[in-house]
Amino acid sequence: MPKVRNWQLNREMDYPYEGVRPQRQFGAVFDINKCIACQTCTVACKNAWTAGRGQEYVWFNNVESKPYGFFPMGWDVRLLNELGPQTWDGKTYTGKTIFEAAPPGSVALGFLPDDDDYAHPNLGEDEIVGMIEPGSTLAMPQLAWCFYLQRICNHCTYPACLASCPRKSISKRPEDGIVLVDQERCRGYRECVKGCPYKKVFYNAVTRISEKCIACYPLVEQGRQTYCILSCIGRIRIAGWIHPPENINPESPVDFLVHVRKVALPLYPQFGLEPNVYYVPPIHVPLPFLRQMFGPGVEEAIATYRQAPDDPELLGALLLMGATDRWIDRFRVRDGKAIGYDADGAEVARVPLKEPIYIRPDFDPALKVYRHNIT
Numbered sequence: 001m002p003k004v005r006n007w008q009l010n011r012e013m014d015y016p017y018e019g020v021r022p023q024r025q026f027g028a029v030f031d032i033n034k035c036i037a038c039q040t041c042t043v044a045c046k047n048a049w050t051a052g053r054g055q056e057y058v059w060f061n062n063v064e065s066k067p068y069g070f071f072p073m074g075w076d077v078r079l080l081n082e083l084g085p086q087t088w089d090g091k092t093y094t095g096k097t098i099f100e101a102a103p104p105g106s107v108a109l110g111f112l113p114d115d116d117d118y119a120h121p122n123l124g125e126d127e128i129v130g131m132i133e134p135g136s137t138l139a140m141p142q143l144a145w146c147f148y149l150q151r152i153c154n155h156c157t158y159p160a161c162l163a164s165c166p167r168k169s170i171s172k173r174p175e176d177g178i179v180l181v182d183q184e185r186c187r188g189y190r191e192c193v194k195g196c197p198y199k200k201v202f203y204n205a206v207t208r209i210s211e212k213c214i215a216c217y218p219l220v221e222q223g224r225q226t227y228c229i230l231s232c233i234g235r236i237r238i239a240g241w242i243h244p245p246e247n248i249n250p251e252s253p254v255d256f257l258v259h260v261r262k263v264a265l266p267l268y269p270q271f272g273l274e275p276n277v278y279y280v281p282p283i284h285v286p287l288p289f290l291r292q293m294f295g296p297g298v299e300e301a302i303a304t305y306r307q308a309p310d311d312p313e314l315l316g317a318l319l320l321m322g323a324t325d326r327w328i329d330r331f332r333v334r335d336g337k338a339i340g341y342d343a344d345g346a347e348v349a350r351v352p353l354k355e356p357i358y359i360r361p362d363f364d365p366a367l368k369v370y371r372h373n374i375t
Helices: 040-049 077-083 160-164 191-195 227-233 253-260 287-296 299-304 312-319
Strands: 005-008 011-014 027-033 064-065 149-153 170-171 179-181 202-203 209-211 237-241 277-279 332-333 337-339 347-352
Touching: 005 347, 027 202, 027 253, 040 064, 064 227, 160 191, 179 209, 191 202, 191 209, 227 237, 237 253, 253 277, 253 312, 287 299, 312 332, 312 337
Parallel strands: 027 277
Antiparallel strands: 005 011, 027 237, 064 149, 170 179, 202 209, 332 337, 337 347
16 A cells, blocks of 8 residues: 655555645634534535435534534544554654554445434534532633534545545545545445545435535635635634645645644544644643544644734734635734735735724714613
């Protein structure tokens, strides 16, 4: 099996195909700390892409509560259990990836969910872990906690769905790295569903072919953000181009958050797919849980995130999330404002680092009206 370089693991690993990176890679950053699980992103995606027959259970975007929420049931804990110990030596992963742990005759370690596993998309929502005893005081991390995990297809650099497909009906677009299913070639063998550790490929029992998140590529081609980003009322998301560490663009907001300030981390990097959706980890969750989910950089990410009020560039990059429907190719912070530019250098967003405060008098002499109830 060929060897490919996975920078998230800080080593080479086995993968069925030669490592060829696209010209540009679609990437995104989600700030978990700002999500309120309103599911507006989920509904927007559902209305846009999965409103047809056979797609009733298909959720290209979903928000689940951790640690007890899953869609499909147990998608991560089942695979983590099968994968066995996942060990790190500093920043280098010393355990096995799903490709290196694959049983004989299989490309990747995986499982095929049962139909019932997809029956409850909101299972475990808002369920917390921990107890608050009488007389307890406020503590960090919190005594009882949960957090919301926003999930779309990661459009991985080394997709397990692509590697697993016997029909070669899955590909990465060379122009943006978005992973797509060729539905004319697909025969519904569901090897992609079995292989994807994030379970973000779905089988349509009516059409008998597989479907998945397409990163809203018609919008990306127009220089716009995806529907889940456009609809997010918490402004927790931003999409942009992500590069490997040796070729980063520090003015790209995604590169900046991932590579420069390193506050955004991949989801289960130990699986070995080099996913391209990154998360700012929740600051109120016990570190051991976060380490097994986001890798060894969690402590540094949280510490840096806490310093955002004193770091104008980091604060600016975070404030540009959801600030425009346009694709932000690069950004700068100047004169107390974060400014986003498109690929042509045109300004598409301008956000103040600190919102001004206006104190208006109770009585407006120009309009001769009171601004407050004086009865």
